[in-house]
Amino acid sequence: MLTIESLTHLGMGRASDGRSLLPRVLPGEEVDVAQDGSVRIVTPSADRVAAPCRHYKSCGGCAMQHATDAFVADWKLGIVQKAVHAHGLSPEFHAVQTSPANSRRRAKFSGRRTKKGAMVGFHGRASHTLFAVPDCQLVTPALLDILPALEALTVLACSRKGEIDLTLTDAPLGPDVLVTTDKELTPQLRIEVAAFANHHGLSRLVWNDEPVVTINAPAQDFVGAKVTPPPGAFLQATKHGEMTLLQAVEEITGKAQRVVDLFAGCGTFTLPLAKRAEVHAVEGEAEMLSALDRGWRAGHELRKVTTETRDLFRRPLEPDELRHFDTAVIDPPRAGADAQIATLARSDIKTIAMVSCNPITFARDANTLVDAGFEMPWVQTVDQFRWSPHVEMVAAFTRK
Structure with missing residues (x-):
């Protein structure tokens, strides 16, 4: 024992x-x-506790449904605290904000053909075995409702012994579906797939990198500005999580006049902040910035937004470029942004809102800023990947 x-x-x-x-x-x-x-x-x-999802024992999509919500919140907060305390930092930690069940608006499923048709679902933990998840407690009802129809799409898109990825995004006018497959899109198959999308009310269907049909723009509402992200582009996992992060960022940047948004994506923070400040959005993916720009131009009562396509890992904004801004927002991928953080530390920027999905790189980058003279009064932990080990955080940094 x-x-x-x-x-x-x-x-x-x-x-x-x-x-x-x-x-x-x-x-x-x-x-x-x-x-x-x-x-x-x-x-x-x-x-x-008893797992709320009947698929928990077989599906590998969740790791912590056997624990109370309070335990999971404390555990995730502890992960963030441990990483931050390891650098000798001691900010105030706000209570964890957890997204509700059935609120995940974007997820990647797998599809495989079977003797009787096809199966769409998630793999088992550390396994290639695929399990159907018709009663998944993670994703939104709209994504659950489309799963049975995606079995027919799998028959069209999947080879007999292969497997496809189906990246689904919940959009107001119908699910947005990205199919990743090694099967060639023939003219006849294009007709069949387009008919499938029309019949099942998809907003858009993309085959690998090729849009097959857009019936309605799969636009997302970034607080008053409508943005249609590129297929498969990054999007905060839940609307609740997005709004929690945004509320914290707005609190940090409340007095800003000129903001630089680093790793801006499609404008999650850029466009809401443009209601009261001029914003310069910097992102490595040109398609995402194009979507952001279109959303800004179609928006109402937004201040000036400029965009710049730039690899911030290889070519971070230097202090002389940052002198035009009083506030920075930075939301890097899991690797963090040590090069960009180093130039922010040497700049005249007074206020920084840092968002992260990795406690280790977050704590490393936070320590760099504190060593350069910033104070970190508080950290907000956000759990929008419910029942998983993933955790996100946002923190305020102000010069002493």
């Missing part, structure tokens, strides 16, 4: 034998591990 001593940042339980990492267990639990690796809970934790 083993006792679970703690959880890793990926939700695996560290056992008392000093070597075992076990899934779907909780600290303090006593467990038996069979020779096949299966785990039997002998003494359950008071924080253990």
Whole structure:
């Protein structure tokens, strides 16, 4: 018998034998591990609950449905705190904001043909086995409703022994579907796929990099500005998470007149901030900036927005370029933005709102700013990837 001593940042339980990492267990639990690796809970934790999703045991999409919401929030907050405290930083940590169930508006499913037709779903944990998830508790009802129809699309798009990816985004006028497949899009197949999209009310269907049909623009509302992201482009996972991050960014940048938005994407922060400040949006993907620009031009009562396509990893904005702005917003990918953070630290920027999806690189970059004379009064943790190990955060930095 083993006792679970703690959880890793990926939700695996560290056992008392000093070597075992076990899934779907909780600290303090006593467990038996069979020779096949299966785990039997002998003494359950008071924080253990019945999983709300009937697919939890087979599907690998969630890791923490066996724990109470309060436990998961505390665990995720602890991950952020541990990373930040490792650098000797001690800001105030606001309470975790968690997105509700069935609010995930973007997800990547897999599709595979079967003897009876096709299956669309998620893979099992650390497995190539695919499981249908008709009652998934993560994604929005609109995405759940389209899953049965996507089985027919899988028959069209998938080779007999292959597998396809289906990236789905919930849009107001119908799901936006990106098909990733090695099957060639023939003229006849194009007709069939377009007919499928029209019949099932999709807003847009894209085959690899090629748009097949756009029936309605799959626009997203960025607080008053409508933006149609490129197929498969980054989008905050839930509307709740997006609004929580935006509220924090707006609080940090409240007095700004000239803002530079670094790693701006399609304008999640740029366009709402343009209601009261001029914003310069910098992003490495030209298509995303084009979508942002179109959204700004069609918006109402927005101040000036300029865009710049630039690889901020290889060519960060230098201090002489940053002198035109009083405030910066930065939302880098998981690798963080050490080069851009270094130039921000040397600049005259007074206020920075930093958003991150990686506690380790966030803490590293935060430490660079604090060493350069910034204060970090608070951190807001956001859990929009409910029941997963992923966590996001936003923090305020002001020069002393």
